Amino acid sequence: MDENLEEQKGLPQEGQLSIDVYYKDDELVIISPIAGASMENIEVILKGDILIIRGERVLPEKVEEKDYKYKECFWGPFSRTIALPKNLDTTQIKAFYNNGILMIKIPKKESESTRRIEIMGEF
Numbered sequence: 001m002d003e004n005l006e007e008q009k010g011l012p013q014e015g016q017l018s019i020d021v022y023y024k025d026d027e028l029v030i031i032s033p034i035a036g037a038s039m040e041n042i043e044v045i046l047k048g049d050i051l052i053i054r055g056e057r058v059l060p061e062k063v064e065e066k067d068y069k070y071k072e073c074f075w076g077p078f079s080r081t082i083a084l085p086k087n088l089d090t091t092q093i094k095a096f097y098n099n100g101i102l103m104i105k106i107p108k109k110e111s112e113s114t115r116r117i118e119i120m121g122e123f
């Protein structure tokens with residue numbers, strides 16, 4: 001949705017997190033810099049095979065819109081939704097937050113073995 005349209009309708013704006021996603025060893029790693037948010041203001045939610053990161057960056061002091069010379073930082077609610085691959089063990093997700101960086105690690109499932117099934121002649 002266009003930001004101006006959201007403002008016109010009076011809807012709160014929501015920022016979208018930037019993320020990096022990569023495999024390291026036997027796990028999927030999701031990393032996101034979330035400067036300005038405390039750990040208590042961040043949620044990581046798993047809904048089926050969808051991972052949702054959401055939270056809020058709180059402005060450290062009240063500033064009137066007219067007082068800004070530049071306004072490049074996003075303050076307020078944010079979220080990111082990630083469709084996870086099927087080969088992950090989502091029961092073993094771990095999330096860490098340190099120095100403004102969120103890191104989520106999800107191990108891969110044990111690889112399923114493939115075996116040949118003998119076909120018999122009669123029932």
